[in-house]
Amino acid sequence: MASVWSKSHVLLYFSRRGDVSLTLSFQTRRELLQQMVPRYRGASAAQKGALLDEIAATTGYVRRYAMWLLNHSEEGQHPPGPRRQRRYGPEVQDALFLAWQASNRICSKRLMPFLPTLIDALERHGHL
Secondary structure (H helix, E strand, O other): OOOOOOHHHHHHHHHHHOOHHHOOOHHHHHHHHHHHHHHHHOOOHHHHHHHHHHHHHHHOOOHHHHHHHHHOOOOOOOOOOOOOOOOOOHHHHHHHHHHHHHOOOOOHHHHHHHHHHHHHHHHHOOOO
């Protein structure tokens, strides 16, 4: 039996998996929310619940967060800024990751004092 997946089924599937990046872009989700604000504000409690279900399925947002966005549509919704340039290259990142793994994934606060000693030991034993 062949199953036909509509776009809404695919969106619902990916939103339940938490993979929102495959469904809608940030800008598209915000445009959708802006279109839903007047409907949401004029709706009854039961209708608001149904609208929240629809928005959560489409955008992948949690219902509580979608509710907050609909109630605070004008304030605090700025698109993310440009990404920072990376400070270290892939060689340094790989070495740091290996040192972090060798130290049993301790937090950076505890890793930093021992990093020079740990790097020397990893080089000495041929792991770097």
